Amino acid sequence: MLRSLKELKVQLIHQPDEDGLMIADHLERIGCTCELTWPLPEHVSKSADVVLLSIEISHRTNILKLLSSIKNYSSTVIIITSYENSETLQLILDCNAFAVIGKPISAFGFLANLTVARNVWLDREKLKDKFYKLEKEFFASVRVSKAKEILMSQTGINESEAYKKIRKQAMSKRITTVDIASAIINAHELLSPNDSLEKKSD
Known part of the structure; x- marks a missing residue:
């Protein structure tokens, strides 16, 4: 499983700030191919195996529209957030996320979240088949x-x-x-x- 992470194509939808650049750097050190995207695009990259998405409640409509462009949930969605209120939790559920990474970003736990999320996604694909x-x-x-x-x-x-x-x-x-x-x-x-x-x- 860890070896397969190095072949993943990740679309990181996040501001190119300190957190965004830290995540992109960490992904590259793991061995993933990372595409840092900002502002919020209209469509998810068709080649993305994993979508790491930073969410804000004010962007709720555009976020859900963006994720609806993922055909048949072909990408593993992982949410990045700095809030944990009821509105944010509902948005996370509506995003059908496989994992959540909280801010401030820490290298510790990042790889575990990515690994578990991808493994759960793969298991779901097998069940779907x-x-x-x-x-x-x-x-x-x-x-x-x-x-x-x-x-x-x-x-x-x-x-x-x-x-x-x-x-x-x-x-x-x-x-x-x-x-x-x-x-x-x-x-x-x-x-x-x-x-x-x-x-x-x-």
Whole structure:
């Protein structure tokens, strides 16, 4: 983990004052690539792995607008603040920050905050990937089950035979069972309204 910190691209959004320059220097000594940005930009750098952002309550609207430019939380956000009142804490929560660094800035604890924040972010990304995979598998299962029900109701075959038909078609066309299931469902939905109209006319 510590070795991977040296490859991080960090966007430091902070005034180029004593604290800002100290943080930039510390990041460079760790081995990170640091981009010091000020004033508050409209967008976060697309290449930023980590965004270190100094916040002020008076800039709340612009801060939240800035962080909304991070697509799918692709950067680890760490907040820098000199206040700890209720408004500031709410803003930190709204920023979806992974860590908070208080002022005055101290070298002690800085590396720990960066390491823990990045590690939590990486763990969340793994969970997100796992969730998307499970969601995709669930969607596939639902589609195939629905397609089997359609085949069973229309042809009188059992569930096992319905699945075999779907699988056989998928193999012959070299596509997934979900694609075949979707085709069956779409065809059924397309024909269903016509069936209803015919029944009404009878």
